[in-house]
Amino acid sequence: MIIGIIPARYASTRFPGKPLIDIQGKSMIQRVYEQASQAKCLSEVIVATDDERILQHVQAFGGKAVMTHPDHPSGTDRCWEAYQFTVHGLQFKNSETTVNPKPETHYIINIQGDEPFVAPEQIDELGAVLDGSVELASQMIPVSDYEVLFDVGEAKVIVNQNFEAIYFSRQVLPFLKGVDPKEWHKHHIYYRQVGMYAYRSDILEKITKLPVSSLEKAESLEQLRWIQNGYKIKMGLTAYESHCIDTPEDVEKVLRLMAQ
Template sequence: MVLGIIPARYASTRFPGKPLADIQGKSMIQRVYEAAQASKLMEVIVATDDVRIAEHVQNFGGKAVLTREDHPSGTDRCWEAFTSWAETHQAPESVQYVLNIQGDEPFLDPIQINELVDALDGEVELATQMIKVTSAETLHDPGEAKIVLNNKGEVMLFSRQAIPYLRNYPPQEWHLYHTYYRHVGMYAYRTDILQAITQLTLSSLEKAESLEQLRWLEAGYKIRMVETTYDSPCVDTPEDLEKVLKYLNA
């Protein structure tokens, strides 16, 4: 079985209180929670460091777990939330995977969650999703993590740089001659792997690219990639929220 966890911090640097932001009568965190509830996940909980978020989730009928404030990543928050959840439930060993769901994607589609859940066969250690790159702008955007795959559908490398380098074509045309993918969406962790990766220290590749998943690769863990066509917008700033509201009101 797969447990869904939505990490939700209140003190976001760029958008404090973001999970509680109103989007046409529902908070961002409620929209994400309801999408997750409509998927194949056995249960969904919000992992938060703030009692205001926890109370809000409980008020709309959701489940929330309070976690420490000082977690360096959503992965660490997921591990604490899972251990807290396991202490209050019978047979927690029946949960084989934890799915880390981004709490700032209010238009997440349950089908996207199901695509990832369907790939979790017990052998997979870690899994996440990718989508094809269709423009030079996206390919060369350092804000997008590109992916190099092996022939088993596992990641060889994540990079903000476009890899491979196509030496016989201009960079603005690379995506026309090679299939590139970029990272999107959620992370699925087998529970024993989730515990293990939270014990890892900062790696050299992670430090260079500022991508947490490189720490796992550098330590030798395998990450299965699942292709998707769903690409829900992420709300990082108040300006992003304004764009979303204008789109909905159009």
């Protein structure tokens, strides 16, 4: 069984309250929820928030949501708390919890709360690699453009023959000696990370207890903490692009892209 969890914080430095912004008649969080709910691999979809306004809004349109602590450093940590609420009947409220044991869920997919047009098929692609032996998983797409390849905002990933991540970097790896950098993507298959993370429930518990690692701190990429501590990340190929909304200006940009 796979649970889809959508972390949704109200506070945002660049775009406060963005889960509740209107996008063609529906809030962003409602659009993400409805898209995720169409994924065949998910047994349940839950919004994990730190704000009562988001909680009430999700419940108002018929969605499921839980309140989580406001001080989580990442969506991964918020997913772990929400998973415990869902599986063990725990609900954060005024620092109190209640317990109501339920069957354990095997995998959790962390669905980005700022991708209102995420394809259900992309979620199913990720779900298809979760065979019980996979600890962690994500997705990648080949890079065929020089500017995208050298964009430090894009995390590139190197994989081994089993399509497990060896390393993630904002820089371009590997370096091609004797080749014009503008031609690198024509001589080597580079991948950039897109999409979501999936966690096996026992592994999710363990990685949320790890301290920030030196590689994670250097690159500002959370997944390097997991690799540095010996965990394996399975990378699945996808043809779906990620269209995130990080600023108010991104709304019109994403709408244009989806209309093409």
